Amino acid sequence: MSDIAHRKTEHLDLCRDGEVESGADSGLSRYRLVYRALPELDLADVDLRTRIAGKTLRAPLIIGAMTGGTDEARRVNRILAQGAQLRGIGLALGSARIVLERPESASSFEVRDVAPDVLLFANLGAVQLNRGITGDDAARLVELLGADALNLHLNPLQEAIQPEGDTCFRGLGERMAEAIPRIPVPVFVKEVGAGIGPETAALLACLPLAGVETAGVGGTSWARIEALRQRDPKAWAAGMALAGFGVPTAESVLACREAFPDRTVIASGGLRTPVEMATCLALGADAVAAALPFLKAASEGLDALLAAIDAMVHTLRILCFVTGARTPVELRGRVAAVDRSR
Template identity: 45%
Template structure:
């Protein structure tokens, strides 16, 4: 399998550049359709708002997670180190990008135990794609992914649309659910399943919960659009035109969060996809998310330093705290019961 590493590395490098470019493009955001109810008399002090929470049995200082980003190019090592150090300082989980290249023996690019040395106390989550479960990956590869970074959980990402529009993408998906169920029942750490930007429906979330998955990340439409990135990478007009038709495709993140929470009342749920700031985070939590994830929005800071990443999330936390304050919510449990209306 290591012979495939060079094309994979090239693709990951292109993904990184195109994801950064997409962040600079203004896109319609689905969170703008929702409004938080303003309270002019909150009867609490701003500094007393409690943003602590827990997820999969681990206490967290903030309801944020550094969502999966790069896992391939050499500059990924710097990004991963910066993210790990920042997540440790913030006491929030860090989900690494795809470990496929590292698992297939080409190079680690920062996806090794050095991450655990940089971040010894926080949850670190491993990651590889669901399509690999039909290409020889199983419990052994899952355990290796966990062991190589000292992970506390493993993410399996679902990206059928991205694979379908990607030249040479992995389009054999029959049997993925059965493979996920086997993995969930045998893996020693929790299994998390996430989409990559097109959303989980309530039906898919229910099937995953029944299969034994410990948590889901809806990763809805509104953030990085991977089909468009694959269209930008396309080497032919036909491939680019094919991808272009899927601009706007997917389940918007707010709708995905609400529907999954309704269908799976007790399933630990991460809301990601288009979270721009702490106000969006407050809306996601009010809709039913336990944690809020960011990837593309934090990538520019991740390329600079751990301090830049910390600064990014400190602003997010300040915005979330103020949103709780001016809606009269002393903590996240109260925020989760807050009714949202139209903007």
């Protein structure tokens, strides 16, 4: 097994069975959706359909980027893809760098036969653009996987905890500016759980991106996951110390919406309940994504995954109704800061 495949296996095992969340505050509990006892709507009027990257989702929900590269990853990806297809939500694949190194691993990302209509994101680490991977390589990947969009992920904290990590992020903005126009689908930048703050969002807004995904602090922590994989005591100590470090999801959503007023903002990072998801939509996100909860559900099989999606979407619909929002866009602004002094 290659080093990357070995790492992917460890990541999946840890995420399914380990304690990989930081427990840090996503900041969302500082906001409260505004309940309307007189919503002046029929529940049946609520329409959750949302257009992202040129495709219409039945609800503003995306299964976050996770895996690929091994036989087990293929099994997981295909369950996630079937769930996304049956429920009309989006699916983001995990980093496909391994496909550029070992083309035979492409089958672990192959989902188009079971998910022909799904909004599908391919994924690459942006830092790989500093390691010889080009915009044309990314374009080839997108075509090979039949993806509708590409996520470039930023993960400096994760890479710094991994002793084998790629830590040269110098000049990456310029590399992305060169690469993005070569990619024939909408390109997004995402974090992996440490969030995108105002300064980063402002820099990213100068790039020809379709949008951003926050992946803020509050859920899965890649500093913690990398710590759990390490035998080196100082790598372990750094990962544990920095597990909740970064930009909380609520702050990240506000920062990204401000920097990207007319582009797509996907909220993610620790979204575990429909109330948290709806709060992100009210704070300005166009759609929401979650990773770990869908991995856990898919580990129990397709029925469990469908039940998890159905529960989220059903409750989101009710939340729109009782806040008087006919659509997710109408939810925007229907939120109040919680007064903690009382």
